Amino acid sequence: MNKSKITKNQAFLPFAIFVAILIFNTIISGGTFLEMKIVDGHLYGRIIDIIRNGSKLMLLATGMTMVIATGGTDISVGSVMAISGAVACSIVSGAILPGLGGNVVAAIILALLAGVLCGIWNGILVAQIKIQPIVATLILMVAGRGIAQLITKGKIVTVSSDTYYFINGGYILGIPFPVYVVLFIVIITLLFTKRTAFGLFLEATGCNSAASKFAGINVGLIKLLVYAVSGTLAAGAGLIESAGIKGADCNNAGLMIEMDAILAVAIGGTSLNGGKFSIPASIFGALIIQSITTMVYALGVAPEITQVVKAILVVIICLSQSKEFKDTVIKIFRREKVVAGA
Known part of the structure; x- marks a missing residue:
């Protein structure tokens, strides 16, 4: 692949921005930001923290990319996270379905099944009943946390299972387990969207759903x-x-994370109107958001203004990706250069 093809790739600019943020963090931290060490056979460091903590957002961004590619949106993902956690933790703790004996595998399967059912509900509202996506998913966004509260009976359900904790805190070959989960999902999604006609169907649906119907x-x-x-x-x-x-903390699990997921897709260059999309670009978008979060905490920014700092940085990043903005800046620069030369 030649240089022009690399730079024209949709994922190139988000990747470059992510690298730039890492370099900036390294400079302001005196070179310690990229340091990694091995403790008890496990890798530790801020980069590892970014990837581990960003794993949730990367998963959400992967699914959100495909939804947005069809011209839709899904603002219920945070509530679905709450439902999933409520189902799994309630089963593992024995609060519900005690006959399963706190089986972690069964808890995971049923939690994922709950997510599938939530997604199908949203899909039926959007695809069959023809409700606007943001309104259709708003229903589950509002009701979802109530459903999660019903499952946990309004309590914060705690679990002490080391097997369940492994999902987040486990390591394989020194690398956090969530990294493997994200890699697996991204690879499967890329194979499915790039090696089959499904990816083309997604883009066609987002570009012009009426024409897509006539095309079969x-x-x-x-x-x-x-x-x-x-x-x-x-x-x-x-x-x-x-x-x-x-x-399972139903009130706070995934709270407002749907906004970060949509933002990650937007930073990745996927149009919110649908059409052409890039899973890798959205993954880098998620890493950008997570690295910004890590950066503001590393700088000692007060928690109450962290969101403001993130918003300002994201606006700058989005402007840097806007062709119209860059063309306007170039025109202004050339005009001032001509005036100065005169």
Whole structure:
């Protein structure tokens, strides 16, 4: 692949921005930001923390990319995370379905199934009943946390299972287990969208759903599938989060994370109107958001203004990706250069 093809790739600019943030963090930290060490055979360091803590957002961004590619959106993923964590932790603790004996595998399967059902619900509302995506998913966004509260009976359910904790805190060959989960999901998704016609169907649906129908594409089925995938990946993110805190906190699990997921996709260059998309670009978008979060904490920024700092940095990043903005800056620069030369 030649240089021009690399730079024209949709994932190149998000990757370059991510690297730039890492370099900036390294400079302001005196070179310690990129340091990694091995303790008890496990890798530790801020880079590892970024990848581990960003695993939830990367999963959500993967599903959100496909949803947005069809011209939709899913703002219920945070609530689905809460439902997933509530189901899994309640089963592991024996609060519900005591006949399963706290079986972790059964808890994971049922939690993922809950995510699938949530996704199918959203898909039916969007694809079959024709409700606008943001309104359809708003229903589950609002109701989802109530459902999670019903499952846990309004309590914070805690678990003490080391097997369940492994989902977030485990290591394989010194690398955190969530990294393997993200790699597996991303590889499967890329194979499915790049090696089959499914990716083309997604783009066609997002570009022009009416024309896609005339071309023989089952637009309704495509939308139903992507919302089901989004719900499943949100459930996976909920498992990682609940395993990390060893419990289900229905009020705070995944709270407002859907905004970060949509933002990660936007930073990755995927149009919110649908059409062309890039999973790797969205993954780098998620890493950018997580690295910004890590950076502001490393700088000692007060928690109450962290979101403001993140918002300002994200605006700068988004402007740097806007062709219209860059063209305007270039025109202004050339005009000032001509005036100065005169």
